[in-house]
Amino acid sequence: MTATDLEQRLRAIGAARYHDKHPFHTLLHGGGCSPDQVRAWVINRYYYQSRIPMKDAAFLSRCDDPALRRRWRSRIEDHDGTDTSEGGLERWLRLADAVGLDRAYVASTRGVLPATRFAVDAYVRYVRDMPFLQAVAASLTELFAPAIHANRIAGLFEHYDFADQRSMSYFQHRLTEAPKDVAFGLAWVLANADTPEKADMACDALVFKTDVLWAQLDALSAAYVDPGRIPPGAWQPGEGLA
Amino acid sequence: MTATDLEQRLRAIGAARYHDKHPFHTLLHGGGCSPDQVRAWVINRYYYQSRIPMKDAAFLSRCDDPALRRRWRSRIEDHDGTDTSEGGLERWLRLADAVGLDRAYVASTRGVLPATRFAVDAYVRYVRDMPFLQAVAASLTELFAPAIHANRIAGLFEHYDFADQRSMSYFQHRLTEAPKDVAFGLAWVLANADTPEKADMACDALVFKTDVLWAQLDALSAAYVDPGRIPPGAWQPGEGLA
Numbered sequence: 001m002t003a004t005d006l007e008q009r010l011r012a013i014g015a016a017r018y019h020d021k022h023p024f025h026t027l028l029h030g031g032g033c034s035p036d037q038v039r040a041w042v043i044n045r046y047y048y049q050s051r052i053p054m055k056d057a058a059f060l061s062r063c064d065d066p067a068l069r070r071r072w073r074s075r076i077e078d079h080d081g082t083d084t085s086e087g088g089l090e091r092w093l094r095l096a097d098a099v100g101l102d103r104a105y106v107a108s109t110r111g112v113l114p115a116t117r118f119a120v121d122a123y124v125r126y127v128r129d130m131p132f133l134q135a136v137a138a139s140l141t142e143l144f145a146p147a148i149h150a151n152r153i154a155g156l157f158e159h160y161d162f163a164d165q166r167s168m169s170y171f172q173h174r175l176t177e178a179p180k181d182v183a184f185g186l187a188w189v190l191a192n193a194d195t196p197e198k199a200d201m202a203c204d205a206l207v208f209k210t211d212v213l214w215a216q217l218d219a220l221s222a223a224y225v226d227p228g229r230i231p232p233g234a235w236q237p238g239e240g241l242a
Numbered sequence: 243m244t245a246t247d248l249e250q251r252l253r254a255i256g257a258a259r260y261h262d263k264h265p266f267h268t269l270l271h272g273g274g275c276s277p278d279q280v281r282a283w284v285i286n287r288y289y290y291q292s293r294i295p296m297k298d299a300a301f302l303s304r305c306d307d308p309a310l311r312r313r314w315r316s317r318i319e320d321h322d323g324t325d326t327s328e329g330g331l332e333r334w335l336r337l338a339d340a341v342g343l344d345r346a347y348v349a350s351t352r353g354v355l356p357a358t359r360f361a362v363d364a365y366v367r368y369v370r371d372m373p374f375l376q377a378v379a380a381s382l383t384e385l386f387a388p389a390i391h392a393n394r395i396a397g398l399f400e401h402y403d404f405a406d407q408r409s410m411s412y413f414q415h416r417l418t419e420a421p422k423d424v425a426f427g428l429a430w431v432l433a434n435a436d437t438p439e440k441a442d443m444a445c446d447a448l449v450f451k452t453d454v455l456w457a458q459l460d461a462l463s464a465a466y467v468d469p470g471r472i473p474p475g476a477w478q479p480g481e482g483l484a
Contacts, residue, residue, distance in 0.1 A: 017474040114453035115460060118360035125367065207475065211356035214473050215461075218357060221471075222464040229463075231456050232259040233449065 003190040006199045010137075010186075010206055014144040017210035020151070022217040024225065029151050031159025035099065036237040038160070040224040042096050043105075043235050047112045048216060049092050051120045053079045058128040059135055071184060078177045088177075091170035098167030102242045111235030115219035123212045126205075133198055134205035137189050141209045142182035149174050245432040248441045252379075252428075252448055256386040259452035262393070264459040266467065271393050273401025277341065278479040280402070282466040284338050285347075285477050289354045290458060291334050293362045295321045300370035301377055313426055320419045330419075333412035340409035344484045353477030357461035365454045368447075375440055376447035379431050383451045384424035391416050 019025065027033055028041065056075040063069050081087025093103040105111070127135045149171045156163040165172075193202040223230045230236060261267065269275055270283065298317040305311050323329025338348040347353070369377045391413045398405040407414075435444040465472045472478060 023471070115357055115361065115457045118364045118454075118457060119357065122360045122363060210474065212360075215357045215360060218464055218471070218473060219457075219460065221469075222460055226469045227463075229265070229460070231460060232452065 001196050001199055006190055006193055006202065007186065009199070009203055010140055010189075011143065013203060013206045013210065014141065017207065017214065018141060018144040018148075019210070019213040019217055020144065020148040022214060022221075024217040024221045025148065025152075027225065029155030029159075031155065037224050038162075039099050039101055039237070039240075040220060040235060042092075042099055042101060043240070044112055044116045044216065044220055046089075046092055046096065046106050047109050047116050048120050049079065049089055050107075050109065051124050053089075055124045055127045058124060062128070062132065062135070068188075075181055078173070078181075088170055088173065091173065095162075095167045095170060097242065098162040098164070100162075100241055102240050105240030111233075111240060113219045113223055113234050114231060116216050119212045119215040119219070123209065126208060130205070131201060133189065133192055134201055134208075136185055137193070137202035137205035138209040139185050140182060140189065140202075140206050141213060142178045143186065145178045145182075146175055149178070243438055243441055248432055248435055248444065249428070251441070251445055252382055252431075253385065255445060255448045255452065256383065259449065259456065260383060260386040260390075261452070261455040261459055262386065262390040264456060264463075266459045266463045267390065267394075269467065271397030271401075273397065279466050280341050280404075281343055281479070281482075282462060282477060284334075284341055284343060285482070286354055286358045286458065286462055288331075288334055288338065288348050289351050289358050290362050291321065291331055292349075292351065293366050295331075297366045297369045300366060304370070304374065304377070310430075317423055320415070320423075330412055330415065333415065337404075337409045337412060339484065340404040340406070342404075342484055344482050347482030353475075353482060355461045355465055355476050356473060358458050361454045361457040361461070365451065368450060372447070373443060375431065375434055376443055376450075378427055379435070379444035379447035380451040381427050382424060382431065382444075382448050383455060384420040385428065387420045387424075388417055391420070 024041075028038070033041070053076045056072060056079075059072060060069050060076075063072065077085070077087070079088040081090060093106060096103050096106040123138070126138055130138075153168055153171050153175075156168065189202050193199045222228075223234060266283075270280070275283070295318045298314065298321075301314060302311050302318075305314065319327070319329070321330040323332060335345040335348060338345050365380070368380055372380075395410055395413050395417075398410065431444050435441045464470075465476060
């Protein structure tokens with residue numbers, strides 16, 4: 001088992017299970033979503049975005065290597081911002097503005113599907129509680145993110161009036177942020193998963209993370225697309241508008 | 243705000259949000275489920291059952307009142323069994339036998355929907371981590387369980403060949419176990435939620451728990467009923483048969 005073998009296994013997991021295969025993304029990127037379906041996606045995906053810096057803080061809280069912490073810390077800055085950059089959460093709220101949502105409603109995370117919370121919270125806890133190698137390996141879905149972001153940018157610009165440089169800036173930034181993070185994360189996993197057992201653990205972590213992403217789209221689809229049954233207490237079209 | 247007011251609020255939450263309102267149960271109890279849909283329910287619901295004693299152990303692990311621990315401990319015995327009673331998990335596996343599943347497959351929890359795991363694990367962690375009052379109050383969905391169990395027993399006996407005294411014994415036992423537990427739990431919550439803030443916390447806990455139950459049925463329905471899209475890695479009809 002070489003590092004190359006492990007990298008191939010990890011990439012095969014993405015090819016089979018990453019959420020770019022989910023029909024909701026086909027619908028979204030192809031222009032098939034109604035304004036309310038786009039809003040439901042923006043509201044629920046915000047919950048995931050909002051927990052990413054908390055996940056990365058949980059990671060830092062258990063990392064005893066200053067060099068690794070320094071390297072990882074930029075993930076928090078990418079989402080929460082710095083003195084000179086507004087950060088991904090602010091950019092996502094600009095997308096919320098553009099689709100007609102009240103950004104305070106979106107930021108409150110009221111109306112988020114319970115299933116979205118359960119999946120995302122499971123990810124934060126995974127990174128906090130599981131073996132350190134797996135906390136790193138779970139982040140490797142970023143290997144597959146630039147392709148979906150590029151498709152999304154092209155599809156949204158083509159099909160939706162709300163898409164402009166301002167509302168799409170979250171995705172534009174992720175095109176450069178994600179590869180930087182994942183190149184480091186992949187190299188770290190390949191260097192540290194140096195037994196067959198550890199390689200299996202790394203693969204399991206990536207499978208877990210693809211489940212987290214897939215489950216969010218399944219819940220979104222069931223609630224707002226097909227069969228379109230909104231669970232008690234979740235966002236109803238018409239709520240939370242600007 | 244009196245104890246009677248709080249009890250009315252708790253019962254209203256059940257009336258609005260308990261999973262007896264979910265269309266999957268209408269389908270199941272009315273005889274509309276295919277054998278594979280029943281199997282998917284048995285497989286996924288087993289995961290919930292299997293985590294209940296772990297949830298109750300988490301509760302005991304933070305309870306510093308010996309009298310309350312003694313009282314609560316019977317919940318673990320009800321599921322895991324004693325020298326003289328086989329317990330609820332064994333009874334559930336008998337149901338698995340009756341619907342043609344390999345009980346070792348079911349007990350392995352392989353093939354369980356990721357969304358089921360996320361929801362159920364969220365419940366175990368809630369009871370471990372949240373304020374103690376809420377750990378108790380989350381159990382109060384048992385207030386509404388005897389009615390659904392009685393409907394289920396009647397519906398399954400009427401519509402499905404696998405239903406007999408042996409396969410239905412899990413539900414028969416819950417008819418007497420759940421009321422015993424919940425009478426105590428309700429009295430405890432009503433006595434201890436003695437401020438408006440605590441009453442709100444108890445209601446929030448019950449809302450959370452109804453979300454946990456509802457999300458499981460939403461995931462089951464989306465995967466195996468409508469639209470019937472099975473997530474990567476989850477049970478496929480034909481797998482795990484006896």
